[in-house]
Amino acid sequence: xxxxLPPEMLARDSRFVRTSIMDQVMDPRNQLIGQRDLGSARLxxxxxxxxxRARNLMHGIFTGEIQALExxxxxxxxxxxxxxxxxxxxxxxxxxxxxSRHVEISVELGAWIGTEIGEYSxxxxxxxxxxxxxxxxxxxxxxxxxxxxxIDVFNTMKEFGDLSGDPVLExxxxxxxxxxxxxxKMGSDWLRGLTADDRERRERALDFQRTVDKLFSLxxxxxxxxxxxxxxxxxxxxMAGFSTDEIDELAEIALQAKADAEAMVAxxxxx
Amino acid sequence: MSEITLVPAEFTLVKFDAAEVRALIxxxxxxxxxxxxxDVRIEVDEVLPHxxxxxxxxxxxxxxSLWFTGGCFESPQRQTxxxxxxxxxxxxxxxxxxxxxxxxxxESAPADDALSDRQRTVWDTYAEARVAALxxxxxxxxxxxxxxxxxxxxxxxxxxxxxxxxxxxxxxSELEATAQRLAEADTxxxxxxSLRRESLRQTATS
Numbered sequence: 502x503x504x505x506l507p508p509e510m511l512a513r514d515s516r517f518v519r520t521s522i523m524d525q526v527m528d529p530r531n532q533l534i535g536q537r538d539l540g541s542a543r544l545x546x547x548x549x550x551x552x553x554r555a556r557n558l559m560h561g562i563f564t565g566e567i568q569a570l571e572x573x574x575x576x577x578x579x580x581x582x583x584x585x586x587x588x589x590x591x592x593x594x595x596x597x598x599x600x601s602r603h604v605e606i607s608v609e610l611g612a613w614i615g616t617e618i619g620e621y622s623x624x625x626x627x628x629x630x631x632x633x634x635x636x637x638x639x640x641x642x643x644x645x646x647x648x649x650x651x652i653d654v655f656n657t658m659k660e661f662g663d664l665s666g667d668p669v670l671e672x673x674x675x676x677x678x679x680x681x682x683x684x685x686k687m688g689s690d691w692l693r694g695l696t697a698d699d700r701e702r703r704e705r706a707l708d709f710q711r712t713v714d715k716l717f718s719l720x721x722x723x724x725x726x727x728x729x730x731x732x733x734x735x736x737x738x739x740m741a742g743f744s745t746d747e748i749d750e751l752a753e754i755a756l757q758a759k760a761d762a763e764a765m766v767a768x769x770x771x772x
Numbered sequence: 773m774s775e776i777t778l779v780p781a782e783f784t785l786v787k788f789d790a791a792e793v794r795a796l797i798x799x800x801x802x803x804x805x806x807x808x809x810x811d812v813r814i815e816v817d818e819v820l821p822h823x824x825x826x827x828x829x830x831x832x833x834x835x836x837s838l839w840f841t842g843g844c845f846e847s848p849q850r851q852t853x854x855x856x857x858x859x860x861x862x863x864x865x866x867x868x869x870x871x872x873x874x875x876x877x878x879e880s881a882p883a884d885d886a887l888s889d890r891q892r893t894v895w896d897t898y899a900e901a902r903v904a905a906l907x908x909x910x911x912x913x914x915x916x917x918x919x920x921x922x923x924x925x926x927x928x929x930x931x932x933x934x935x936x937x938x939x940x941x942x943x944x945s946e947l948e949a950t951a952q953r954l955a956e957a958d959t960x961x962x963x964x965x966s967l968r969r970e971s972l973r974q975t976a977t978s
Contacts, residue, residue, distance in 0.1 A: 530842075552914070614913075
């Protein structure tokens with residue numbers, strides 16, 4: 502079996518349609534949408550199109566869970582015991598089990614709120630974060646950045662379930678949320694353990710995490726203002742082991758990602 | 773013969789073929805039995821993408837005016853591309869609502885921007901049930917979830933939804949009564965202010 506599987510080789514059946522980040526970034530409507538006063542972008546039942554926005558996000562969670570499963574699965578296989586200790590792979594194997602359940606739960610939740618597999622396109626940038634050749638970079642990309650994003654997204658969905666009075670959504674998201682805290686902690690523990698005597702490697706890994714975090718905040722998707730559909734879940738991130746400084750830095754990264762996207766759109770509009 | 777107007781006449785921000793959209797409008801008019809002597813204006817705000825879906829229906833001087841976000845017609849799989857299935861359903865649903873306003877029984881219904889979320893969701897369900905009966909590709913669970921969002925996650929809401937989906941005819945007073953039953957069974961706090969659809973349309977002129 503091939504090691505270091507590239508995103509284009511991920512196995513998908515005919516229901517799945519792949520999209521790229523560039524399709525979203527270069528959409529000619531972006532600049533014009535920015536000129537509209539659409540109000541809060543938060544996912545709340547009283548906001549416009551709440552049902553369709555929730556379905557869209559739910560499908561994104563579903564494909565994200567598949568890619569998280571694939572990322573953790575690849576880490577159990579791509580490295581020998583010199584590169585990644587057996588205990589690390591065991592943690593990743595356990596995470597695969599969690600992600601598998603999350604995939605199944607997300608499929609059921611999708612059906613509950615009225616979507617189905619393949620209704621929305623799939624971007625693979627989550628899996629791309631899991632393609633780093635160094636297992637520590639990969640853990641930072643997947644377990645700290647991607648699973649950190651999962652905390653923010655699940656919390657947003659859980660709050661949506663709570664506000665709308667949907668007991669099924671709220672309950673399921675809450676249970677999945679609990680797993681994400683464990684996944685982040687595994688990443689943090691292995692980062693500390695494997696780089697205890699190698700500060701340069703740790704810095705490289707944290708730099709990679711910042712890059713991935715910025716990617717996951719694209720265009721203001723995540724942040725702490727009303728303009729961000731996904732809210733940074735500070736308290737839950739603290740419970741998962743992120744320090745206040747790390748969360749502050751992430752908030753700053755999110756602001757920067759939004760500014761970068763706006764500049765990109767302005768540049769595309771002027772071209 | 774009535775005049776059918778599509779605005780914009782050609783799409784520039786999304787990859788919708790205006791001729792294809794016109795053909796879908798013609799088919800939806802025929803399938804829903806829309807009165808042939810009523811002018812119809814269909815405006816698509818192509819700036820607003822999927823999943824920002826919203827629509828409004830007005831009758832002005834005997835003519836039907838339908839407004840949609842581009843997201844209503846956009847493919848969730850291909851950014852800026854047209855979804856034929858979604859377009860058919862959205863058009864037919866709005867046309868049934870326009871017919872309700874034209875044919876009587878809904879004279880006392882407020883304008884779309886003055887409907888409560890519950891009233892609107894009951895009306896949408898009543899209309900989409902008729903679209904489903906035409907054999908159009910309706911997602912019943914999608915409609916049911918929106919119904920629960922605005923009607924409540926409880927047995928009363930589910931019973932009312934099933935009743936509406938089963939068919940039959942409603943007028944405004946019955947629709948209002950249905951919304952009232954949903955309100956009485958709903959234990960959730962009332963939202964401070966609905967910003968559901970109207971705010972999207974207003975952004976085009978703000």
